Amino acid sequence: MEEQALDFSDYLGAFKRRRTSILVITLSVFLMGALAAWLWPATYKSSATILIKEQDIPPEMVRSTVTSFASQRIQAISQKVMARPNLLELIDKYNLYQDERKRLTTEQIIKEMRDNISLDLIDANVVDPRTGRPTAATIAFQLSFSGENPVQVQKVANELMSLYLKENLKERSEKASETYEFLDQESNRLNKEIADLQEKLATFKEQHANALPELQELNLSILNRTESERSDIDNQIRAQEQTKIYLQSQLAQLKPFGADAVLDPKTRLQALRTEYLRLLARYSTDHPDVIRTKREIEGLEKETGLVDSSAEQLKQIEVLHGELGTLRKKYSPEHPDVVKLERQIKALEQSVESSPAPANLATAAADNPDNPAYIQIQTQIEAAENQIRSLRAKKEDLRKKLDDYEQRLTETPQVERKYSTLQRDLQNAVARYQDIRLKLTSAEIAQELEKDSKGERFEIVEPPILPEEPISPNRPAILFLSFVLALGSGIGYAAVAESLDSSVRGSKGVASAAGAPPLAVIPYLESDREKSRRKGKSYRRAAALIGAIIIAITLLHNFWMPLDVFWYKALRKADVVINT
Amino acid sequence: MERIKQALERARAERQGQPASIPTRDAPAHVPAEDITYSQTRNVDVSKTTLRKNRVITGFDPCDFTDAYKMLRTQVLQRLDENDWNVLAVTSPGSGEGKSLTALNLAASIAMEIDHTVLLVDANLRHPSLHQHLGLPDGPGLNDYLTKDSPLSELLVHPKDIEHLTFLPAGAAMLNSAEMLNSPKMTHLVDELKNRYAGRIIVFDLPPVLSAADALAFAPYVDAALLVIEEGKTSRQEVENALELLSSTNVLGTVLNKAGNAG
Numbered sequence: 001m002e003e004q005a006l007d008f009s010d011y012l013g014a015f016k017r018r019r020t021s022i023l024v025i026t027l028s029v030f031l032m033g034a035l036a037a038w039l040w041p042a043t044y045k046s047s048a049t050i051l052i053k054e055q056d057i058p059p060e061m062v063r064s065t066v067t068s069f070a071s072q073r074i075q076a077i078s079q080k081v082m083a084r085p086n087l088l089e090l091i092d093k094y095n096l097y098q099d100e101r102k103r104l105t106t107e108q109i110i111k112e113m114r115d116n117i118s119l120d121l122i123d124a125n126v127v128d129p130r131t132g133r134p135t136a137a138t139i140a141f142q143l144s145f146s147g148e149n150p151v152q153v154q155k156v157a158n159e160l161m162s163l164y165l166k167e168n169l170k171e172r173s174e175k176a177s178e179t180y181e182f183l184d185q186e187s188n189r190l191n192k193e194i195a196d197l198q199e200k201l202a203t204f205k206e207q208h209a210n211a212l213p214e215l216q217e218l219n220l221s222i223l224n225r226t227e228s229e230r231s232d233i234d235n236q237i238r239a240q241e242q243t244k245i246y247l248q249s250q251l252a253q254l255k256p257f258g259a260d261a262v263l264d265p266k267t268r269l270q271a272l273r274t275e276y277l278r279l280l281a282r283y284s285t286d287h288p289d290v291i292r293t294k295r296e297i298e299g300l301e302k303e304t305g306l307v308d309s310s311a312e313q314l315k316q317i318e319v320l321h322g323e324l325g326t327l328r329k330k331y332s333p334e335h336p337d338v339v340k341l342e343r344q345i346k347a348l349e350q351s352v353e354s355s356p357a358p359a360n361l362a363t364a365a366a367d368n369p370d371n372p373a374y375i376q377i378q379t380q381i382e383a384a385e386n387q388i389r390s391l392r393a394k395k396e397d398l399r400k401k402l403d404d405y406e407q408r409l410t411e412t413p414q415v416e417r418k419y420s421t422l423q424r425d426l427q428n429a430v431a432r433y434q435d436i437r438l439k440l441t442s443a444e445i446a447q448e449l450e451k452d453s454k455g456e457r458f459e460i461v462e463p464p465i466l467p468e469e470p471i472s473p474n475r476p477a478i479l480f481l482s483f484v485l486a487l488g489s490g491i492g493y494a495a496v497a498e499s500l501d502s503s504v505r506g507s508k509g510v511a512s513a514a515g516a517p518p519l520a521v522i523p524y525l526e527s528d529r530e531k532s533r534r535k536g537k538s539y540r541r542a543a544a545l546i547g548a549i550i551i552a553i554t555l556l557h558n559f560w561m562p563l564d565v566f567w568y569k570a571l572r573k574a575d576v577v578i579n580t
Numbered sequence: 581m582e583r584i585k586q587a588l589e590r591a592r593a594e595r596q597g598q599p600a601s602i603p604t605r606d607a608p609a610h611v612p613a614e615d616i617t618y619s620q621t622r623n624v625d626v627s628k629t630t631l632r633k634n635r636v637i638t639g640f641d642p643c644d645f646t647d648a649y650k651m652l653r654t655q656v657l658q659r660l661d662e663n664d665w666n667v668l669a670v671t672s673p674g675s676g677e678g679k680s681l682t683a684l685n686l687a688a689s690i691a692m693e694i695d696h697t698v699l700l701v702d703a704n705l706r707h708p709s710l711h712q713h714l715g716l717p718d719g720p721g722l723n724d725y726l727t728k729d730s731p732l733s734e735l736l737v738h739p740k741d742i743e744h745l746t747f748l749p750a751g752a753a754m755l756n757s758a759e760m761l762n763s764p765k766m767t768h769l770v771d772e773l774k775n776r777y778a779g780r781i782i783v784f785d786l787p788p789v790l791s792a793a794d795a796l797a798f799a800p801y802v803d804a805a806l807l808v809i810e811e812g813k814t815s816r817q818e819v820e821n822a823l824e825l826l827s828s829t830n831v832l833g834t835v836l837n838k839a840g841n842a843g
Contacts, residue, residue, distance in 0.1 A: 503813055505811055519835055521839045524838040
């Protein structure tokens, strides 16, 4: 059969052969579909429409702290509302899903409830005031609940709606107060930071009081002044030293002991002593002149308190040695003058040796100058020296001062760096603090806004109503579908059966199987008994069909809509179809 | 016509006790060379209602059904005459495909022609059914001839309504039918029957080709075979297999039976 093209008669033959099974299958599938359409429980849906109302006060004046998009917020609220405890509470309260609770787990029931709640966002094209670009903004949303009991459905939808509203308010005020609290904390923290920085800065200033960059000018001028002062003093010192040198040269020209000295007891005593020595050289100690002189000396000594100092005597010895040298060149040693001098020196030397303070002549002479001019110059030199000494001390002071200021000036840049860092930190902190204070103020206002419900809010446009008509199932559609499906399955069955059937059919079939057409085709002959049986069968079939139709009409009348209503509806629909 | 007349005369003569001129070539001694005549045959009455009920064509007025068999008869006879054959086997690939009825109706149809006599042999020893089609009770048949040496004259039946048709029932069902059909006795019988009368067609109703060895075993002894195919039941594969098995036999052709049967 496969090798040959099928023509219409083959199809017709196949259909005739299989019409019983096609009919049975088609009818049973259609009946099942129809049953499903009747028995499918009705589902009711109740919806609430909620408008998202913009903030009353223009956002240019008061900006809310809740800035997320409405759609985003609605989704977030949905998650909260659809949380397990909420749904369980609803299920308990309205006694939902009674049948399901017997056979499903709580988890499955919760899932079913979530499936039954639907949330549709209604968008509109608007211009975003913040960016100025056109965007789609959510302006409203529809919240609905579907179930089998219309009253329950309405109640649950109502409850869900109020949950959304409540959650939104809570969320907004929480967010506003959270913002405020956060800003408040931040401002406190900054305040503390500023205080810390200020204290640090003060300590630093204290530590580096002299090297602060503000004092740099001052330090520099002091340094300059000190330096000029120092050079001044240098000049003075130099002048004093010159004076001293001059005086010293003058002093060198003067004799400490002047001849025309005024004969004060001291001078007289000296003169007497010289005289005495001279006498001693000439005479013996018993000479009356010697005795007299000696007495006179002793008297003067008592008067002045001066004991014959060895210095005087050493001077004397020096002088005498000089004279002796001159005489020796001139005379022989036995010359009386030489002898006299030798005696004199000897006596003096004895006297010096007996006296306690041995000293040379120079020092002895310097100690007790008696030339008034000499003494005066000497005094002047001393004064100059004093002057120089004090100037030197002053110079030393100045040097120390200079060192100190130089030190300060070298320190300044480093100090400046740290100092400016500290100052910058402080400035930053202050700027931040000011900023936060501003924000805190606006957050406070925003909080008030939310408290008074003047911000963006949800407004009920349409509360859930009691649904009168079920939204599903679409019974006519199911009927129609089952009809199509029934036809399809009947024909499909026939097609499959035909394709699986490899039996030989018709002379064409025989020809292809056996290689030659059959000698004869003998038609099937119905015997009389078969004929009558078939007739009876078709009568029964017709009776059953009529019965089924009657039952169907009865069902239609009782369960869907009364026949008269159905009739008018059908008429109306037909009318609509015709008119359109 | 003349041949039948001759045959009738001969039969009458035999009835009167005259020995018939029997061709005795190759006849084994143990086979009784009995004459097959209507006089010796049991004449049975078969009611037209029974025939009609069993779909035997003689029970009907001319219609599509009977015309179809006439068509078959004509073609079969043409082919047999062409080759000078007179032994025909009717079989089918499977059982219940209508071979017995086809054999019976073909035989009846041939018997309607004046110049042909027909011997219908029910060789389906496994499930004998032909006698039921004719409305006959169970009785002795081929089985008895083969196993008990019963004389053929006692076994043959002539239904009164169908002229020129002699029927050899199968008798009781037997298990080793294939061996029996292949036995020398059977071979001899075929030979005997084939050559006794000119113009007589012998139709064997055989068991199905594919379900038993009988048909295959018996095939070599017949001149030609006819394969019955039931529309909507016999599959291509079965037809091909059956033809393959019968390839050593002359297959006259096929008959498509029960055509147009719904379901």
